[in-house]
Amino acid sequence: MLSPSEEVRVIRSVTLRLMPFLGICYIAAFVDRVNVGFAALQMQGDLGFSDTVYALGAGIFFIGYFFFEVPSNVILEKVGARLWIARIMILWGIISSSMMFVQSAWAFYALRFLLGAGEAGFFPGIILYLTYWFPAEYRSRTVALFMTAAAISQVVGAPISGLLLDYPQLGLRGWQWLFLMEGIPPVVLGIAVLAWLPNGPREARWLSVAEREWLGACIDTECAERARASGHLSLWQALADRKVLILSLLYFLIVIGGYGLDLFMPKLLALAFPDVSKSMLGLLAAIPPLYTVPVMLFWGRSSDRRRECNWHVALPAFWAAAGLALASLPLPPLVALGALTLAVSGRWAGIGPFWGLPTAYLTGTAAAGGIAMINSIGNLGGFAGPYVMGVLRDLTGDYAIGLRVLAAAFVVGGLLALRVRVRRPVPPAAAVEPITPPRAVPEQP
Numbered sequence: 001m002l003s004p005s006e007e008v009r010v011i012r013s014v015t016l017r018l019m020p021f022l023g024i025c026y027i028a029a030f031v032d033r034v035n036v037g038f039a040a041l042q043m044q045g046d047l048g049f050s051d052t053v054y055a056l057g058a059g060i061f062f063i064g065y066f067f068f069e070v071p072s073n074v075i076l077e078k079v080g081a082r083l084w085i086a087r088i089m090i091l092w093g094i095i096s097s098s099m100m101f102v103q104s105a106w107a108f109y110a111l112r113f114l115l116g117a118g119e120a121g122f123f124p125g126i127i128l129y130l131t132y133w134f135p136a137e138y139r140s141r142t143v144a145l146f147m148t149a150a151a152i153s154q155v156v157g158a159p160i161s162g163l164l165l166d167y168p169q170l171g172l173r174g175w176q177w178l179f180l181m182e183g184i185p186p187v188v189l190g191i192a193v194l195a196w197l198p199n200g201p202r203e204a205r206w207l208s209v210a211e212r213e214w215l216g217a218c219i220d221t222e223c224a225e226r227a228r229a230s231g232h233l234s235l236w237q238a239l240a241d242r243k244v245l246i247l248s249l250l251y252f253l254i255v256i257g258g259y260g261l262d263l264f265m266p267k268l269l270a271l272a273f274p275d276v277s278k279s280m281l282g283l284l285a286a287i288p289p290l291y292t293v294p295v296m297l298f299w300g301r302s303s304d305r306r307r308e309c310n311w312h313v314a315l316p317a318f319w320a321a322a323g324l325a326l327a328s329l330p331l332p333p334l335v336a337l338g339a340l341t342l343a344v345s346g347r348w349a350g351i352g353p354f355w356g357l358p359t360a361y362l363t364g365t366a367a368a369g370g371i372a373m374i375n376s377i378g379n380l381g382g383f384a385g386p387y388v389m390g391v392l393r394d395l396t397g398d399y400a401i402g403l404r405v406l407a408a409a410f411v412v413g414g415l416l417a418l419r420v421r422v423r424r425p426v427p428p429a430a431a432v433e434p435i436t437p438p439r440a441v442p443e444q445p
Helices: 004-034 036-047 051-079 081-101 105-119 122-131 136-166 174-182 184-196 209-229 235-240 242-262 265-272 278-285 287-306 310-327 333-349 351-355 364-378 381-396 400-417
Strands: none
Touching (some): 004 122, 004 184, 004 209, 036 051, 036 105, 036 136, 036 265, 036 278, 051 081, 051 105, 051 364, 051 381, 081 105, 081 122, 081 174, 081 184, 122 136, 122 364, 136 174, 136 278, 136 287, 136 333, 136 351, 242 310, 242 351, 242 364, 242 400, 265 333, 278 287, 287 310, 287 351, 310 333, 381 400
16 A cells, blocks of 8 residues: 555656647647638638638538547457557558648548548547546546646647748648658557557556556555446447437537537638738737636636536636637627637646546446547537538628527536536545535436
């Protein structure tokens, strides 16, 4: 047995070893997923794409993602995280760079679909992987820490994308240069995964034998408790489980608003600041996620301290909706930037607490399949949100109605978050910090 201070040190050691590297990998993933928003500022004019064509291509990524998500995560659980995550990253990097060759709408659709298929399994695979290392009382803050990489990717990626558009090389157009350069990092990182990531605590050579055994036993005990609480769900039972389906719908609503905002953010900023260069636009686009990072860390920590997830999902959804509703109005440029900042912070703050819900009661293959199903169905919202924005823009001539639709999706998602109840495992006596008991809430059937 380890003392409480030794247990704290083990968790801190695992966090410092894994989270920076996983965060860098997710930065590369998210840049490749949403850089099409910046590329579109040039690519649409060069290739004659309407907003509807752009939105369909941007969103079709999530159709490929949907079809391959569950099998990818089940394979990861069987063959190990190191090998499978490396395969995912190398493949999506190659496909992302291939986007530089797009010359028609159908080629655009095909490569975006393949990019989604290639990246499928990465995010839910990492969420599953974190359950191998972090007990439940650390999970919301750990997922929130990981998810800050998505916000950081926009802090880093937006200025870089703007520069690549303004200063292309090798005779390429700016959008081609952008796709080429931003597809290289995931290939390099995928190779690094093979050397850096152990499959689980018992392979962690930087921990002592006693530390490895304690952490492995702690996770095994928690998995057994979750299995008993869930009735030892099989893969197919997990996929048909009522709570899994409700969480899938909840995530779908949140993602509609999230990716509808992410993939049109450069265009919204270009309308608010019509006279700035692409490089300056990239710097402006970095402001909302820069503000969002500390909000995410605070919110994930708050969720763990209170052992409460539902309100920690609902409240960010409501303030994201408020930001989008404000952004749909004719506003001065700096006020519009403030409204978008409010929306972006709400879009991301609830994600860490959200993933505290399914990981609190799913385990083993059921966790692999259930998490992947929630993510895959949820990410169909990544198709619906941008497509709604593009179609409504072409029909109405502006983005106001589309932004209000995204806001409505967040509101409905926030209300649904207050209805689903998942009992979180009781933490061991030695926790990193005192846990504030939640208010008594009757559990829903």
